[in-house]
Structures are given as structure tokens and as C-alpha cells.
Amino acid sequence: xxxxxxxxxxxxxxxxxxxxxxxxxxxxxxxxxxxxxxxxxxxxxxxxxxxxxxxxxxxxxxxxxxxxxxxxxxxxxxxxxxxxxxxxxxxxxxxxxxxxxxxxxxxxxxxxxxxxxxxxxxxxxxxxxxxxxxxxxxxxxxxxxxxxxxxxxxxxxxxxxxxxxxxxxxxxxxxxxxxxxxxxxxxxxxxxxxxxxxxxxxxxxxxxxxxxxxxxxxxxxxxxxxxxxxxxxxxxxxxxxxxxxxxxxxxxxxxxxxxxxxxxxxxxxxxxxxxxxxxxxxxxxxxxxxxxxxxxxxxxxxxxxxxxxxxxxx
Amino acid sequence: xxxxxxxxxxxxxxxxxxxxxxxxxxxxxxxxxxxxxxxxxxxxxxxxxxxxxxxxxxxxxxxxxxxxxxxxxxxxxxxxxxxxxxxxxxxxxxxxxxxxxxxxxxxxxxxxxxxxxxxxxxxxxxxxxxxxxxxxxxxxxxxxxxxxxxxxxxxxxxxxxxxxxxxxxxxxxxxxxxxxxxxxxxxxxxxxxxxxxxxxxxxxxxxxxxxxxxxxxxxxxxxxxxxxxxxxxxxxxxxxxxxxxxxxxxxxxxxxxxxxxxxxxxxxxxxxxxxxxxxxxxxxxxxxxxxxxxxx
Numbered sequence: 001x002x003x004x005x006x007x008x009x010x011x012x013x014x015x016x017x018x019x020x021x022x023x024x025x026x027x028x029x030x031x032x033x034x035x036x037x038x039x040x041x042x043x044x045x046x047x048x049x050x051x052x053x054x055x056x057x058x059x060x061x062x063x064x065x066x067x068x069x070x071x072x073x074x075x076x077x078x079x080x081x082x083x084x085x086x087x088x089x090x091x092x093x094x095x096x097x098x099x100x101x102x103x104x105x106x107x108x109x110x111x112x113x114x115x116x117x118x119x120x121x122x123x124x125x126x127x128x129x130x131x132x133x134x135x136x137x138x139x140x141x142x143x144x145x146x147x148x149x150x151x152x153x154x155x156x157x158x159x160x161x162x163x164x165x166x167x168x169x170x171x172x173x174x175x176x177x178x179x180x181x182x183x184x185x186x187x188x189x190x191x192x193x194x195x196x197x198x199x200x201x202x203x204x205x206x207x208x209x210x211x212x213x214x215x216x217x218x219x220x221x222x223x224x225x226x227x228x229x230x231x232x233x234x235x236x237x238x239x240x241x242x243x244x245x246x247x248x249x250x251x252x253x254x255x256x257x258x259x260x261x262x263x264x265x266x267x268x269x270x271x272x273x274x275x276x277x278x279x280x281x282x283x284x285x286x287x288x289x290x291x292x293x294x295x296x297x298x299x300x301x302x303x304x305x306x307x308x309x310x311x312x313x314x
Numbered sequence: 315x316x317x318x319x320x321x322x323x324x325x326x327x328x329x330x331x332x333x334x335x336x337x338x339x340x341x342x343x344x345x346x347x348x349x350x351x352x353x354x355x356x357x358x359x360x361x362x363x364x365x366x367x368x369x370x371x372x373x374x375x376x377x378x379x380x381x382x383x384x385x386x387x388x389x390x391x392x393x394x395x396x397x398x399x400x401x402x403x404x405x406x407x408x409x410x411x412x413x414x415x416x417x418x419x420x421x422x423x424x425x426x427x428x429x430x431x432x433x434x435x436x437x438x439x440x441x442x443x444x445x446x447x448x449x450x451x452x453x454x455x456x457x458x459x460x461x462x463x464x465x466x467x468x469x470x471x472x473x474x475x476x477x478x479x480x481x482x483x484x485x486x487x488x489x490x491x492x493x494x495x496x497x498x499x500x501x502x503x504x505x506x507x508x509x510x511x512x513x514x515x516x517x518x519x520x521x522x523x524x525x526x527x528x529x530x531x532x533x534x535x536x537x538x539x540x541x542x543x544x545x546x547x548x549x550x551x552x553x554x555x556x557x558x559x560x561x562x563x564x565x566x567x568x569x570x571x572x573x574x575x576x577x578x579x580x581x582x583x584x585x586x587x588x589x590x591x592x593x594x595x596x597x598x599x600x601x602x603x604x605x606x607x608x609x610x
Binding site for chain 2: 026027029030031033034037038040041043044045046047048049051055060062112115116118120126127128129131132133134135136137138139141143144145146147148150153154155157158190194195198199201202247250251253254257258272275276279280285288289292293295296299300303
């Protein structure tokens with residue numbers, strides 16, 4: 001930089017000068033390319049993220065009250081949240097969602113992917129059908145399923161009654177604290193499984209065919225081929241699917257907000273729902289920010305887990 | 315290759331196995347489709363009491379009784395549905411189009427140009443992928459509530475731009491573009507460099523035309539995400555004039571007494587356009603999902 005400055009004064013052109021000015025121009029052009037995205041990320045992602053840490057240490061409210069200036073409260077919110085029964089319940093629900101939905105949805109997705117990976121007629125029709133719920137919006141799906149779960153006349157109750165010859169049901173799906181969360185889980189699996197099926201399908205098609213030929217020569221049965229060729233080859237895909245489902249489980253909000261609003265008796269409350277309720281409906285932004293920070297740390301730990309797990313394999 | 319003749323019993327086994335597979339696949343397909351079929355069929359049943367009577371029977375899936383588009387007309391009479399639809403289209407398309415430009419531009423600089431701070435910037439972008447939007451929603455609400463806008467207002471609440479601008483730059487989209495650009499051979503650009511082409515020309519006339527697949531992938535992923543956005547508009551929008559379909563649906567659903575025919579007509583009108591687009595471009599859709607899973 002210093003050299004080019006001193007050279008601008010001298011009238012004598014040098015061979016290195018066009019090169020240097022080109023480099024300087026390249027720098028400027030590069031930053032012009034970077035600037036719009038970087039500016040947007042700074043204002044709408046990095047700044048609020050930093051703000052979340054700061055606000056979590058204050059008693060900031062959504063609408064500032066001139067008589068009650070915002071005060072610094074230190075770690076008060078972080079200590080208080082573990083006494084907050086709704087938050088503890090919300091976290092437990094998120095983990096319960098992970099514990100049930102991740103294994104069920106992942107194995108079902110893998111099963112579907114293997115099923116639609118066969119070279120038989122009309123297989124594309126089935127692939128398309130299984131993917132359809134993914135392109136329907138969760139806000140819509142939640143409303144439709146509320147009707148299906150209707151306690152008295154809903155088709156799901158009727159179906160269960162019919163196949164159990166009237167022994168089971170009717171259930172009050174979304175009003176029974178024991179059933180509301182499982183009902184939301186079932187619907188979430190229905191909506192999300194197609195997404196993961198496609199990811200598994202992509203993974204299946206990457207597996208070299210020679211591996212199966214070799215296994216067949218060794219006399220491996222179909223199950224053995226699946227167990228010793230397919231599963232190990234899909235290891236990284238599985239990690240991705242499991243981790244992304246886990247992270248999605250922590251973001252759970254739309255369907256709960258529409259179907260139960262966290263009820264009955266906090267049976268379906270989730271971390272995100274509690275954050276929105278605290279920050280938005282009861283206006284305690286400071287407390288909501290502390291919850292957001294904890295929420296982020298959980299998601300971060302899961303993502304880091306993914307990194308470490310995938311790296312060790314490669 | 316000569317195939318060995320299959321014995322009759324084996325052939326019978328094979329065809330019965332195939333029949334079993336189709337049976338299984340059809341069963342799962344019915345499970346997948348039944349809520350959607352239910353929604354479509356209920357939407358065209360005019361008589362609300364018939365809907366309630368049939369909701370627990372097989373007839374719920376059959377277009378029986380008095381069929382009409384009355385429910386759809388009701389929706390338009392009860393809520394500004396067309397306005398919601400226009401809002402959703404404007405918001406989702408603006409995010410997609412601006413996002414394609416802004417994110418590919420920074421990705422091009424990161425993948426192809428040399429500048430100070432490049433490595434640091436790349437590391438920051440990758441790190442930002444982990445921050446979930448939900449973790450910043452509440453402080454972001456505080457920020458947009460205080461931001462000035464060109465018309466002199468001192469808040470961004472209740473506007474289109476509050477639903478668009480925060481989502482244009484997206485770390486994951488930048489990362490997808492970056493990875494794709496890295497794999498484009500460099501010599502094409504070097505030839506352009508000798509010809510004295512500017513960087514923007516190289517980007518717009520060489521890189522962009524060569525990168526259609528990744529542009530389609532990012533466009534579809536962003537569209538799917540933001541067409542369904544619910545949490546953020548719920549927080550920042552009160553005015554029906556700028557309300558998207560998702561929040562419109564929730565508000566409509568909350569109105570008592572519930573008219574299920576109308577609700578299903580509303581749901582149908584939200585779902586059907588995307589469903590048709592999906593059926594037309596399903597290869598792209600499926601590829602975009604698959605490629606989002608390849609990041610590992």
C-alpha cells in the first residue's frame with residue numbers, strides 16, 4: 001500500500017504499477033460484492049445475536065416504561081429459569097420430541113427410501129406422493145389435522161374404534177394432557193418424513209453397485225446386504241438426518257401454537273413457544289433473551305456434536 | 315447377457331412379492347394422502363351439517379352430496395384472501411430474488427477473488443449457519459421496532475419490508491453458492507480476464523449461466539421456507555393489509571363458530587398452487603432437498 005502511494009506521485013510508469021492498481025481495484029470490487037450480504041447479516045443476525053446476550057442480563061421490556069428504566073440484573077434470569085416450571089417442562093418436551101420423533105421418523109424415512117429405490121413400475125408416482133406433505137405449509141397441516149383429531153366425530157377416533165371393534169376410544173386427542181403431545185408428534189412425522197426420505201434416497205444412490213455384487217457373490221441375504229452394506233454406507237447421511245431432525249425438534253413452534261397453544265396444562269409447551277410467550281405476550285424481553293441464549297447453546301452443542309461425529313469418521 | 319430361465323414357482327414368488335410391495339406402497343400412500351384428500355373433498359361440500367355428519371365416515375373422502383364452490387366464495391367474503399395471497403407472493407418472491415443476487419455475489423467474491431479478510435469472512439459465514447433464526451427473533455423484534463424507514467416512520471412493524479429484508483442474506487445459501495462456484499473450472503474466467511472483462515461481467519455472464527442448478531436449489535429452498543413463515547409475521551404484523559397467508563389462516567381458524575367447509579377451502583387455496591408447482595417441477599424440488607442434505 002505504501003509503495004503504491006509513493007508511486008502515484010511519480011510520473012514514470014513502472015511494470016509493477018498496473019499490477020498493484022489491479023490488486024487494489026480487485027480489493028475494492030471484492031468488498032463491493034461482499035458488502036450487501038455482510039451488511040444484512042450484521043444488522044439482522046449478528047447484531048440481534050449480540051443483543052440477546054446483553055439483554056439477557058437486563059430487565060428490558062418490549063415497550064419501555066419511562067418510570068422504570070432498564071436495569072442490569074446480572075445472571076438473575078439464568079437462575080430464575082430453572083425455577084420456572086413451564087420452562088423446565090418445555091425443555092423436557094423438546095427432549096421427549098427428540099427421543100420419540102428422531103428414531104421413528106428416521107427409521108421410517110429410511111424404510112421409505114429403500115422402498116422407493118427399487119426399479120419397478122410407477123415408482124416415481126409413489127416418490128411424489130410421499131413427498132407431498134413436505135410442500136404443504138405447517139400452518140395449514142396443523143389446521144387440517146385439528147379436524148382429523150376432533151374428539152367426538154374425528155376420522156382418527158372413528159378409525160381406531162372400527163379396527164378395535166369399539167374397544168378403544170374415542171379419545172380427546174388435543175385436550176388430553178397425555179395424548180396432546182403424541183398427537184402433535186404423529187402429525188409432525190407425517191409432514192417431515194418425505195424430506196428425509198429424499199435425503200436418504202440421494203444417499204442410497206451414491207452407494208457403488210459393486211459393493212452389492214460382491215456381497216451377493218459371498219452369498220449375503222437381502223437382510224445381510226442391508227445390514228452390512230447399506231447401513232454402514234449411509235452412516236454420514238444418517239448423522240445428517242438425525243442431527244437436522246434434532247435441531248428442528250428444538251424449533252418446534254408452528255403446529256403447537258395453532259393446535260394447542262402449549263396446553264392443556266403445559267403438556268405441549270416447547271422452548272420456542274415459551275420464548276415467544278415471555279418476550280412477546282408478557283413482554284419480558286430480558287427473560288426471553290436469556291431463554292434464547294440457552295436455546296442457542298443447546299442447538300450449538302448439537303451442531304458441534306455433528307461436526308465432531310462426522311469428522312472422526314472421515 | 316443370457317438370463318437363465320426362471321422356474322414357474324420362482325416366477326410366481328417374484329410376482330407375489332411384487333404385489334406385496336405395491337400393496338404396502340399403496341397403503342403408505344393412502345396414509346400420506348388422506349389428510350390432503352380430506353381437505354380437498356371437504357372444501358367443495360357446501361352443506362356444513364353434511365360435513366359434520368360425514369366427517370367420521372368414509373364419505374368424508376368422497377365428493378358426495380351437494381357440491382359447490384360456495385365455501386371458496388365465503389372465504390373471499392369473510393377475509394381479504396386475495397390480499398393475503400398477494401402479500402405472501404410478494405414477500406416470498408422478494409426474498410428469493412433479492413437473496414439469489416446478494417448471496418451469490420458474496421459467494422462469488424469468497425470463492426474467486428482475493429482480498430484481505432477473506433478467510434475470516436468465510437469462517438464467519440460458516441459459523442452463522444448454526445445460529446437459528448428463532449434464537450434471535452425476540453431481540454430482532456426490538457431492533458426492527460426502532461429502525462427508521464424512508465417514509466419517516468420510526469418503526470418497521472406492520473410492513474412488507476420487515477418480513478423481507480431480514481431474510482435476504484442467508485448464510486446457508488451463501489455456503490451452497492460458494493461450494494458450487496469452487497467447482498467451476500477457473501480457466502474460463504482467466505480467458506475473460508485476458509480480454510479485460512470486469513469482475514461483475516465474469517460473475518453475470520460466465521458464473522451465473524453455469525450455475526443454474528444451484529440457483530434453482532437455493533430459490534426452491536428459500537421459497538419453501540418463507541412461503542410457510544409463521545412465527546415472524548405473527549410477531550411483527552397486525553395489519554391485515556400486509557399479513558401473509560399463514561397468519562391469515564391462523565386468524566381465520568380462530569374465528570368462532572368454526573365453519574369447517576370455509577376453513578378447508580382456505581387451506582385448499584393455500585396448498586393447491588404450491589402443489590401444482592411442485593408436480594410440474596418435482597425433479598428440481600427433490601434435487602434441491604437432496605442437495606441440502608449433502609453438506610455433511
